[in-house]
Amino acid sequence: MKPIEAAAVVRYTREDGLAEALRGADALFLYDFLSTALRAAWSAADRLRWVHIASAGVDPVLFPALRDSDVVLTNSRGVFDDSIAEYVLGVILAFAKDFARSVDLQRQGRWLHRETERIAGKRVLVVGTGPIGRTIARMLRAAGMSVSGMGRRARDDDPDFGTVYSSAELTRHLSGMDYVVAVAPLTEQTKGMFDAEAFAAMKPGARFVNVGRGELVVTSDLIDALRAGRPAAAALDVFDTEPLPPDSPLWTMEGVLVSPHMSGDVIGWRTTLVELFAENFQRWQSGRPLRNVVNKQLGYVPSGD
Amino acid sequence: MKPIEAAAVVRYTREDGLAEALRGADALFLYDFLSTALRAAWSAADRLRWVHIASAGVDPVLFPALRDSDVVLTNSRGVFDDSIAEYVLGVILAFAKDFARSVDLQRQGRWLHRETERIAGKRVLVVGTGPIGRTIARMLRAAGMSVSGMGRRARDDDPDFGTVYSSAELTRHLSGMDYVVAVAPLTEQTKGMFDAEAFAAMKPGARFVNVGRGELVVTSDLIDALRAGRPAAAALDVFDTEPLPPDSPLWTMEGVLVSPHMSGDVIGWRTTLVELFAENFQRWQSGRPLRNVVNKQLGYVPSGD
Numbered sequence: 001m002k003p004i005e006a007a008a009v010v011r012y013t014r015e016d017g018l019a020e021a022l023r024g025a026d027a028l029f030l031y032d033f034l035s036t037a038l039r040a041a042w043s044a045a046d047r048l049r050w051v052h053i054a055s056a057g058v059d060p061v062l063f064p065a066l067r068d069s070d071v072v073l074t075n076s077r078g079v080f081d082d083s084i085a086e087y088v089l090g091v092i093l094a095f096a097k098d099f100a101r102s103v104d105l106q107r108q109g110r111w112l113h114r115e116t117e118r119i120a121g122k123r124v125l126v127v128g129t130g131p132i133g134r135t136i137a138r139m140l141r142a143a144g145m146s147v148s149g150m151g152r153r154a155r156d157d158d159p160d161f162g163t164v165y166s167s168a169e170l171t172r173h174l175s176g177m178d179y180v181v182a183v184a185p186l187t188e189q190t191k192g193m194f195d196a197e198a199f200a201a202m203k204p205g206a207r208f209v210n211v212g213r214g215e216l217v218v219t220s221d222l223i224d225a226l227r228a229g230r231p232a233a234a235a236l237d238v239f240d241t242e243p244l245p246p247d248s249p250l251w252t253m254e255g256v257l258v259s260p261h262m263s264g265d266v267i268g269w270r271t272t273l274v275e276l277f278a279e280n281f282q283r284w285q286s287g288r289p290l291r292n293v294v295n296k297q298l299g300y301v302p303s304g305d
Numbered sequence: 306m307k308p309i310e311a312a313a314v315v316r317y318t319r320e321d322g323l324a325e326a327l328r329g330a331d332a333l334f335l336y337d338f339l340s341t342a343l344r345a346a347w348s349a350a351d352r353l354r355w356v357h358i359a360s361a362g363v364d365p366v367l368f369p370a371l372r373d374s375d376v377v378l379t380n381s382r383g384v385f386d387d388s389i390a391e392y393v394l395g396v397i398l399a400f401a402k403d404f405a406r407s408v409d410l411q412r413q414g415r416w417l418h419r420e421t422e423r424i425a426g427k428r429v430l431v432v433g434t435g436p437i438g439r440t441i442a443r444m445l446r447a448a449g450m451s452v453s454g455m456g457r458r459a460r461d462d463d464p465d466f467g468t469v470y471s472s473a474e475l476t477r478h479l480s481g482m483d484y485v486v487a488v489a490p491l492t493e494q495t496k497g498m499f500d501a502e503a504f505a506a507m508k509p510g511a512r513f514v515n516v517g518r519g520e521l522v523v524t525s526d527l528i529d530a531l532r533a534g535r536p537a538a539a540a541l542d543v544f545d546t547e548p549l550p551p552d553s554p555l556w557t558m559e560g561v562l563v564s565p566h567m568s569g570d571v572i573g574w575r576t577t578l579v580e581l582f583a584e585n586f587q588r589w590q591s592g593r594p595l596r597n598v599v600n601k602q603l604g605y606v607p608s609g610d
Contacts, residue, residue, distance in 0.1 A: 083421075083423060086423060086424055087421075089394075089398060090401070090402045093391060093394060093398060096391070096395070097391070097392055097395045099562075100404075102562065102564050103404075103405050103408040104408070106563045109551055113567050115567070115573075115574065116388075116570065117571055118387065118388060118571050120387060143391075143444065144387075242416075246414055251414050257404075257407065257408070259407050260416045260417060261418065262419060262420070262421065265420050265421065266422055267420045268420075
């Protein structure tokens with residue numbers, strides 16, 4: 001933050017001091033990207049022109065007053081793409097090679113040979129065609145998987161996905177998939193899209209991966225669906241309540257991998273996040289176009305998807 | 306085995322009946338590929354001309370009497386390449402993304418965010434340049450890793466590895482590697498090649514993967530080396546004694562992933578193994594050249610490496 005401190009008055013605050021710090025501020029760097037404190041502090045934003053958020057998802061700040069204002073919103077698109085793609089390939093391999101069971105058996109000191117699965121040729125649907133979804137698609141394809149996408153507009157000539165199905169037809173296209181990866185932005189349209197009906201459309205044995213937002217899923221429906229075996233397994237890095245509450249059945253369900261919202265967070269990520277903000281700050285200061293300007297009506301940075 | 310039973314008298318036996326079954330037999334399909342019973346039964350092999358083994362490694366049958374005989378030895382080269390390559394990519398991602406810890410924390414119901422690692426750009430040395438090593442190299446490279454190989458002959462123009470170092474210079478080339486993957490055939494030259502000296506040459510933080518044979522490693526040296534932090538971690542699918550004895554420290558050491566010699570064994574592998582033998586049987590019966598003829602002096606099927 002040194003270059004920014006040299007060029008501007010910088011105030012650092014926690015959630016409870018946000019309203020006070022916001023008064024008179026021109027720009028806000030929302031480093032705690034899951035904080036919803038901005039909504040309550042909004043009336044103090046008397047000269048705010050720009051909000052930058054340290055995440056790809058902008059759902060926590062898309063309350064009506066900000067959405068309908070002239071305040072420019074930028075996100076940290078790009079920082080997490082490669083890390084999350086590696087993570088998704090990792091959990092798919094963990095499922096196919098039965099790694100969680102290997103860890104459990106090792107802890108018990110048991111030598112138990114099992115037959116495992118190939119991932120090559122398996123069908124994956126990536127729900128969300130932004131940069132993270134695209135990077136996931138390229139990575140899984142390079143590992144021999146058969147990948148398609150799901151986005152707002154159906155097409156057959158996407159450079160990364162080949163075929164993209166329309167999310168309006170989600171349930172219709174779930175049935176043939178071995179893996180379903182949720183990485184869509186959380187918007188009014190995508191909230192709860194993975195519900196009882198969607199899970200019932202999956203084939204027995206299908207596995208579900210969520211590296212997007214917990215609220216893409218109706219959690220109680222997912223728990224029921226896992227009990228019914230569709231999906232057969234799930235790798236969940238995000239939850240509608242975080243940290244995942246201690247009494248959630250997801251902690252102990254067979255076939256469920258729980259991780260604490262960390263799929264994109266590789267060593268050095270905080271530096272990368274601040275560098276991206278610093279670059280945008282220089283652009284902003286010199287009047288150049290900002291990077292990663294969110295379309296606040298859509299809820300993400302549009303890229304023709 | 307139906308087509309073979311139609312064309313030949315087939316005797317099925319366990320280890321203790323091998324000598325009796327071997328008398329008068331022209332060919333032997335050694336399905337239990339880790340069995341060393343053939344050596345003791347060898348004097349009963351009064352007309353044996355061909356031995357086929359259901360594995361890529363032929364070390365259990367390379368005793369002097371067979372090696373110096375005219376009996377042709379073929380192996381199951383090719384059956385395991387893709388599965389083992391996926392497995393190796395999987396354990397590398399499991400290390401980078403700290404999956405074993407995630408499983409342990411989940412079992413404890415603990416939500417503990419950690420920063421993890423990228424695999425892209427990390428340096429991997431694949432020791433063994435046969436078909437399995439080559440498939441591993443292609444797969445890791447497709448995932449963005451920087452891969453080199455180690456084989457009998459150094460060169461800079463290998464189609465899969467780019468650079469191949471000479472195994473005579475193992476310790477010299479270990480120091481820069483983030484991951485070292487052992488997949489060499491077990492021969493007099495490779496036995497115990499990963500010893501105290503080799504591990505001491507690894508950099509702190511390096512991780513070791515063994516999907517070859519346990520005897521490539523001096524196990525007590527590996528245990529000492531892990532305690533000293535070089536390598537920092539190991540994924541071990543093979544051991545000099547299998548099953549791994551209950552009192553082995555490897556079961557409980559921090560950073561060690563133990564799996565029960567299963568990296569190549571995907572659903573359907575037994576069928577694939579028998580099909581390969583059946584194809585070779587038809588070739589043998591009709592006098593055509595066999596596939597996968599082992600050079601018994603080298604200890605593997607040569608391919609110009």
